[in-house]
Amino acid sequence: MPITIEMPKLSDTMTEGTLVKWIKKVGDSVAVGDVLAEVETDKATMEMEAFDEGVLTEIYVQDGNKVEVGQKLALLAAKGEEVEHASAKAAPESKPPAAKTGDKHDATPGQDPDGTKPAPEKQQPSSAKKEDGLDVPPSKEAAAAEPAAAGQGVQESRLAPVEPAAGDRIKASPLAKKIAAELGIDLSVVQGSGPGGRIVREDVVAAGQSIRPKQAATPPPVAPKSPASASALEDKKIPLSGMRKAIATRLLESKTTIPHFYLQAEIDAEPLTTLRQAVNSAAETAGMGKLTVNDFILKATAVAASRIPLSNAAFGGDSIIQFANVQLACAVAVDEGLVTPVIREAQKKTIVQISVELKELASRARSKKLKPEEYQGGTITVSNLGGYGVEQFYAIINPPQAVIVSVGTIVKKPVIDAAGQVIPGQRIILGISCDHRVVDGAIGAQFLGELKKLLENPTLLLLL
Amino acid sequence: MKYDLVVLGGGPAGYVGAIRAAQLGKKVACVEKERPGGTCLNWGCIPTKSLLRNAELYRLLKTRATDFGFKFDNLAFEWSKIIARSRGVADKLAGGVEFLFKKNKIDYLRGEASITGPGKIVYKTKENREEAVEAENILIATGAVSRDLPGLATNGKTILNSHDAMILEPQPKRLIVIGAGAIGVEFAYFFNAFGTDVTIVEMLPNVLPVEDTEVSVTLERSLARQGIKIFTNTKLVTAKTNDRGVTVAIEGKKQETLEGDCMLVAIGVDPLLPKGVELKLDNKGFIEVNDRYATNVPGIYAAGDVIGPPWLAHVASWEAIQAVEGMFTDHKPKRVRVFPGCTYCQPQVASVGLTERAGKEQQLKFKVGKFPFSANGKALAAGEPEGFVKLLISEPHGEILGAHIIGAEATELIAELGLAVTLEATFEEIEATIHAHPTLSEAVHEATGAAFGLAIHS
Numbered sequence: 001m002p003i004t005i006e007m008p009k010l011s012d013t014m015t016e017g018t019l020v021k022w023i024k025k026v027g028d029s030v031a032v033g034d035v036l037a038e039v040e041t042d043k044a045t046m047e048m049e050a051f052d053e054g055v056l057t058e059i060y061v062q063d064g065n066k067v068e069v070g071q072k073l074a075l076l077a078a079k080g081e082e083v084e085h086a087s088a089k090a091a092p093e094s095k096p097p098a099a100k101t102g103d104k105h106d107a108t109p110g111q112d113p114d115g116t117k118p119a120p121e122k123q124q125p126s127s128a129k130k131e132d133g134l135d136v137p138p139s140k141e142a143a144a145a146e147p148a149a150a151g152q153g154v155q156e157s158r159l160a161p162v163e164p165a166a167g168d169r170i171k172a173s174p175l176a177k178k179i180a181a182e183l184g185i186d187l188s189v190v191q192g193s194g195p196g197g198r199i200v201r202e203d204v205v206a207a208g209q210s211i212r213p214k215q216a217a218t219p220p221p222v223a224p225k226s227p228a229s230a231s232a233l234e235d236k237k238i239p240l241s242g243m244r245k246a247i248a249t250r251l252l253e254s255k256t257t258i259p260h261f262y263l264q265a266e267i268d269a270e271p272l273t274t275l276r277q278a279v280n281s282a283a284e285t286a287g288m289g290k291l292t293v294n295d296f297i298l299k300a301t302a303v304a305a306s307r308i309p310l311s312n313a314a315f316g317g318d319s320i321i322q323f324a325n326v327q328l329a330c331a332v333a334v335d336e337g338l339v340t341p342v343i344r345e346a347q348k349k350t351i352v353q354i355s356v357e358l359k360e361l362a363s364r365a366r367s368k369k370l371k372p373e374e375y376q377g378g379t380i381t382v383s384n385l386g387g388y389g390v391e392q393f394y395a396i397i398n399p400p401q402a403v404i405v406s407v408g409t410i411v412k413k414p415v416i417d418a419a420g421q422v423i424p425g426q427r428i429i430l431g432i433s434c435d436h437r438v439v440d441g442a443i444g445a446q447f448l449g450e451l452k453k454l455l456e457n458p459t460l461l462l463l464l
Numbered sequence: 465m466k467y468d469l470v471v472l473g474g475g476p477a478g479y480v481g482a483i484r485a486a487q488l489g490k491k492v493a494c495v496e497k498e499r500p501g502g503t504c505l506n507w508g509c510i511p512t513k514s515l516l517r518n519a520e521l522y523r524l525l526k527t528r529a530t531d532f533g534f535k536f537d538n539l540a541f542e543w544s545k546i547i548a549r550s551r552g553v554a555d556k557l558a559g560g561v562e563f564l565f566k567k568n569k570i571d572y573l574r575g576e577a578s579i580t581g582p583g584k585i586v587y588k589t590k591e592n593r594e595e596a597v598e599a600e601n602i603l604i605a606t607g608a609v610s611r612d613l614p615g616l617a618t619n620g621k622t623i624l625n626s627h628d629a630m631i632l633e634p635q636p637k638r639l640i641v642i643g644a645g646a647i648g649v650e651f652a653y654f655f656n657a658f659g660t661d662v663t664i665v666e667m668l669p670n671v672l673p674v675e676d677t678e679v680s681v682t683l684e685r686s687l688a689r690q691g692i693k694i695f696t697n698t699k700l701v702t703a704k705t706n707d708r709g710v711t712v713a714i715e716g717k718k719q720e721t722l723e724g725d726c727m728l729v730a731i732g733v734d735p736l737l738p739k740g741v742e743l744k745l746d747n748k749g750f751i752e753v754n755d756r757y758a759t760n761v762p763g764i765y766a767a768g769d770v771i772g773p774p775w776l777a778h779v780a781s782w783e784a785i786q787a788v789e790g791m792f793t794d795h796k797p798k799r800v801r802v803f804p805g806c807t808y809c810q811p812q813v814a815s816v817g818l819t820e821r822a823g824k825e826q827q828l829k830f831k832v833g834k835f836p837f838s839a840n841g842k843a844l845a846a847g848e849p850e851g852f853v854k855l856l857i858s859e860p861h862g863e864i865l866g867a868h869i870i871g872a873e874a875t876e877l878i879a880e881l882g883l884a885v886t887l888e889a890t891f892e893e894i895e896a897t898i899h900a901h902p903t904l905s906e907a908v909h910e911a912t913g914a915a916f917g918l919a920i921h922s
Binding site (some may be wrong): 032173174175176178179193194195297318 | 590613796861862863886887888889890893
């Protein structure tokens with residue numbers, strides 16, 4: 001029985017993926033664990049592995065094409081089966097042939113009422129395993145299991161989703177679906193208010209309105225048609241990458257639904273600079289890695305967030321979720337946008353551990369090799385544009401978090417010392433953007449004050 | 465002892481709300497001054513459906529026996545037994561509600577309740593003893609009573625309300641019905657079927673004024689054929705009682721005087737407000753509630769007829785469930801928007817959603833799909849070719865804006881379309897659903913097709 005390979009859902013925000021490159025070709029034999037293709041999600045490029053063995057008989061989606069999660073990508077046949085299927089039908093570009101002989105793969109995976117079958121993510125034991133190439137009758141065990149398979153479509157996805165796909169079905173009314181398609185609204189980001197959380201028309205219209213007024217207010221920019229430029233340069237239309245789409249959706253949602261407020265503090269960076277020089281020259285002598293200003297800021301954020309627990313929280317609709325651990329996200333610029341890899345339980349880690357971990361995560365982020373669990377689940381974020389010479393800014397909150405710290409560059413400027421004298425000094429400006437539903441001004445100020453205290457006494461950060 | 469919830473009133477809002485709260489593990493009491501079931505079960509929906517079934521059977525045998533090949537002499541009925549059957553059905557169901565209270569461990573308190581303070585209720589038992597209970601939450605579900613004509617109180621003999629009419633003995637020879645809403649029309653049908661000379665007077669342009677005009681007009685013709693005299697666009701000028709009955713002056717196209725043994729007043733209902741607490745009321749005197757069914761007094765909620773129209777049992781129950789779930793769970797209560805409405809004369813009338821009139825007033829774009837039962841196999845086999853299914857299908861998306869059915873079993877057929885509206889199904893889902901053959905429901909399927917010129921049998 002051939003197995004359909006579909007675009008897997010590799011992250012909870014993923015709705016479509018780009019088939020970057022097929023590693024296997026039609027006719028290739030595939031063993032369990034072989035890499036079939038590279039898939040680009042909204043966050044990273046990942047390797048798509050085979051969960052069954054067989055022969056790749058058909059490829060429906062060619063390299064470079066973007067397809068929705070769940071769309072059929074290829075067909076894997078057990079050995080000996082491939083001839084029949086390869087010749088059965090020339091595959092159309094995007095719509096693979098409908099179910100053929102016993103090819104009932106369309107039911108929801110993850111259901112196994114009689115418990116005779118392994119979970120859908122796991123190995124499929126029945127007739128797909130005909131290694132001898134002959135159409136042998138299935139074993140007794142397989143035969144017993146087969147009716148369940150036919151009814152339940154247990155063989156649906158051969159690719160292990162990061163999370164079980166069972167809960168991922170989007171419940172939406174037919175009308176809501178039609179309107180969403182028309183408005184170009186991604187139903188996976190719409191909150192349903194109908195019976196059982198179903199997305200109904202109202203929800204889609206509301207989601208549409210949060211986007212629409214902006215579109216109406218800013219018509220697509222058109223280059224001014226001055227006669228001189230008419231023939232010279234042409235505007236370029238850049239299709240959105242998965243990552244750009246995710247950024248667009250999430251940050252629009254953040255900025256339009258989260259009541260942001262902003263606080264700022266100027267920090268004396270003199271002790272930090274002095275300490276860092278001392279530490280780094282010692283590290284160099286000892287052949288150890290250097291610490292960046294950002295490492296100090298990350299460490300300080302982790303400590304401050306654990307000391308002011310309300311800053312490390314999220315708005316949960318009818319409650320506030322205060323996180324037990326500081327899952328410290330750090331914005332990293334990559335070619336197509338940015339990702340925010342997460343340093344887990346950062347409050348328990350030393351500055352050196354944080355430094356080493358971030359370097360490693362950032363390097364893999366740039367080569368798009370991060371796994372979803374490495375950039376999901378952050379509880380507070382640091383965004384540092386100091387490296388670009390930016391003096392101060394306010395970042396947009398990374399939902400569902402409540403606080404993001406924005407870090408400027410160290411600026412040399414005249415300052416007034418304790419004795420009232422104007423002397424040369426070094427300053428760094430920290431901003432925080434807070435979700436007012438979770439954090440009030442006083443809490444934000446306490447958090448920022450804690451950051452300032454820690455960064456102006458940086459030696460402590462080496463000890464904590 | 466303090467209850468989590470005390471419900472005032474044991475009707476379709478009250479007993480349903482009480483049961484849902486009990487299902488949620490709450491300690492609940494329900495105070496009812498008569499017996500559980502409310503107007504619906506005791507003096508409304510249920511006993512009248514019993515009477516109407518009698519009327520339908522009798523009329524079928526009387527007027528159409530030969531069509532069906534029946535022959536008999538001396539078809540007769542016993543009026544008192546017709547009424548007794550209706551009362552028997554109500555008694556049985558009232559007992560059923562008491563059983564449900566016991567099963568759900570709800571304290572059923574008999575007496576007339578008043579709210580004496582926040583969370584404090586006093587009820588007066590039959591023995592005139594005053595008992596006090598306390599509650600975290602109070603749900604007022606005291607319902608409504610028939611509205612009298614100004615200056616003309618009902619007397620149970622010549623001036624009747626629906627309560628009087630369903631136990632009226634002996635059968636009147638001539639009946640005047642004021643108001644052609646569902647109640648007026650159902651009683652007109654009932655009495656007419658058994659030979660009473662019935663006249664309906666309605667102020668608005670059509671009978672069943674809330675229904676689609678096309679349906680109302682079809683019903684008017686049908687009722688007129690059955691022998692009921694109908695005056696629409698006609699108002700009551702005076703009504704006088706005398707020893708022979710009642711004399712009514714009406715004014716429509718022209719002025720007329722009607723004579724009757726009695727007159728049924730079916731012009732709507734007034735709320736039955738609990739005593740002891742000052743609640744904010746709307747301009748019609750019904751309790752004003754917010755989206756969570758909360759009144760202006762903290763801890764006091766209200767649902768059902770007492771918060772205003774539509775005065776329908778199924779709406780009342782739904783509201784009570786919303787209110788109770790809002791009190792005790794994180795469910796966000798919803799207010800009623802779309803609900804089915806049914807009238808149980810023959811032909812029956814049922815609808816959900818917008819009328820064509822309302823759709824046009826709201827300047828919506830829609831297509832109308834209509835299919836007559838005269839082209840439906842099951843309707844012909846059952847000898848019920850009267851009526852049609854009419855659907856309002858929105859453009860461009862094709863959702864069902866309104867559905868209107870007149871004909872046999874219309875009140876059963878409407879459920880499919882209620883579901884369609886709730887699910888926001890579009891005509892495509894109905895079109896794609898195989899409807900069993902032969903059934904009356906095929907007419908629903910064909911009506912969706914008809915909107916696009918695709919009905920097979922028309």
